[in-house]
Amino acid sequence: MNLSLAQQSWATCEPTTPIANESSQMPEISLVIPAFNEAAIITNTVKELDDYMRASMPGRTFEIIVVDDGSTDGMADRLDGLAMDNLKVERHPRNLGRGAGIRTGFAASSGDFVVTLDSDLSYSPDHIPRLIAPLEANVADVVLASAYHPDGTVRNVPLFRAKLSYYGNKVLSAGVRGQLHTLTCMVRAYRRDVVKSLELVSAGKDLHIEIIQKANLFGFRIAEIPAVLDWRDKSRAKRVGKGGSFPLFAMSGTIAAHLVYNYVLRPGAMLFLPVAALSAVVVIGLLLLLVSFAMRAYQLLDRGILAAIYEGLRETLLNGSLTLGLVAGSLVLLLIFIAFYFQSLQSKKQFEEMYILMSRMNDKIKQLQRDREA
Known part of the structure; x- marks a missing residue:
């Protein structure tokens, strides 16, 4: 979300003194x-x-x-x-x-x-x-x-x-x-x-x-x-x-609303941490499995290349079943989060387009009403 922010800093802003004249009136x-x-x-x-x-x-x-x-x-x-x-x-x-x-x-x-x-x-x-x-x-x-x-x-x-x-x-x-x-x-x-x-x-x-x-x-x-x-x-x-014994409980609704709006305003901001963490687990897990496979295959080269590859892969998968399961689970979750991200971007775009369209229609309806009344 790129805000259209004023370029000037107003940290020390002082109010301007409006100049009144015969043709203009002080803003109310x-x-x-x-x-x-x-x-x-x-x-x-x-x-x-x-x-x-x-x-x-x-x-x-x-x-x-x-x-x-x-x-x-x-x-x-x-x-x-x-x-x-x-x-x-x-x-x-x-x-x-x-x-x-x-x-x-x-x-x-x-x-x-x-x-x-x-x-x-x-x-x-x-x-x-x-x-x-x-x-x-x-x-x-x-x-x-x-x-x-x-x-x-x-x-x-x-x-x-x-x-x-x-x-x-x-x-x-x-x-x-x-x-x-x-x-x-x-x-x-x-x-x-x-x-x-x-x-x-x-x-x-x-x-x-x-x-x-x-x-x-x-x-x-x-x-x-x-x-x-x-x-x-x-x-x-x-x-x-x-109404609650702990302030956090009383503000839980507000906290949830803040998280929802953060997700609506900029989906990537909330999804970055889980996506980064899951990506790291997948990459590190795959690297560990690959290193384990390479080392075992190297030890079995005297049996021939194909046999070394087969035995090395087999032992790596058996001995690293926990790592493999963690990588597979993390990969599934990662794909889900990525799907959420693109879906949220699409929903955000549709909402923005629909809101602008409906606002324009509302303005036209109001203008038609004013024209009729005139």
């Missing part, structure tokens, strides 16, 4: 926050974002979209109590998942730039102008916040959780040839045409990877900025993994 920013049962913090989150935008990005028109993903802790009442003209609240009848919340936020957004944020602002609001800067400079269409970037930072996250996430993203990074360091973070900025062009289906956290996969198909440019992940809520560590 949509801040999307999917939230579930966050009654304790949602009011402070919305107010902090509003205060930050007004103080740090004066003159910019913006909206805050909170997607209540079926909360049952009274969060809806807290949001209803906020008298803010720039606040939109979208509600799901039941909990549908983070991906569904982001998709709802995308549909409700009207800004030229759409920024998705977590509900507890573990990535502080000062990431917003740095995320938007590459979009305004027209060097990227999607910008990812990356705490696992070489210049990124992780704070107050339980060590096991942090390491599991770090290595999980390492696995996913192999699927994009190491061009991105963090693929699972929801804190991102998008051009409006990106969120309106992509047909997304994932309801869970898989959406983050689905966006990267499909944005690449359309040639959208993807950039990454170093970020600071700081869990403000100290009790969050206790809630993460709730």
Whole structure:
């Protein structure tokens, strides 16, 4: 998978200051926050974002979209109590998942730039102008916040959780040839045409990877900025993994999804190790058998060449039956993995072609509907 990455490094990127004139208007920013049962913090989150935008990005028109993903802790009442003209609240009848919340936020957004944020602002609001800067400079269409970037930072996250996430993203990074360091973070900025062009289906956290996969198909440019992940809520560590006695069990579904997406993005990345290991077993095993045969045949040359070959081969196969069985089994598995590889490449190609085709058809249908309404 060859990402269309921005060429400029944004490790020290500073936001540009837009120049207003009579013929143009400041780009509007949509801040999307999917939230579930966050009654304790949602009011402070919305107010902090509003205060930050007004103080740090004066003159910019913006909206805050909170997607209540079926909360049952009274969060809806807290949001209803906020008298803010720039606040939109979208509600799901039941909990549908983070991906569904982001998709709802995308549909409700009207800004030229759409920024998705977590509900507890573990990535502080000062990431917003740095995320938007590459979009305004027209060097990227999607910008990812990356705490696992070489210049990124992780704070107050339980060590096991942090390491599991770090290595999980390492696995996913192999699927994009190491061009991105963090693929699972929801804190991102998008051009409006990106969120309106992509047909997304994932309801869970898989959406983050689905966006990267499909944005690449359309040639959208993807950039990454170093970020600071700081869990403000100290009790969050206790809630993460709730329902399982060991965090690894609670995250098993996410881990499996990461492996699947890695295989989808770049089949060879996951199959390389087993194919290399099996190939080594086959080659080494065959070399051992060949050396054993050559040595035995040489010892029996006094009986004649044909007899030496026959006896040497016979004794090699009898004495090396275990090695031969291991080589044969490894060869069968190797052929199976190779078949998987080519089959996955074919499936990937078919999916990409079908997705592009269906997206084009969908655009034409929407255009026909707009023409009829006009």
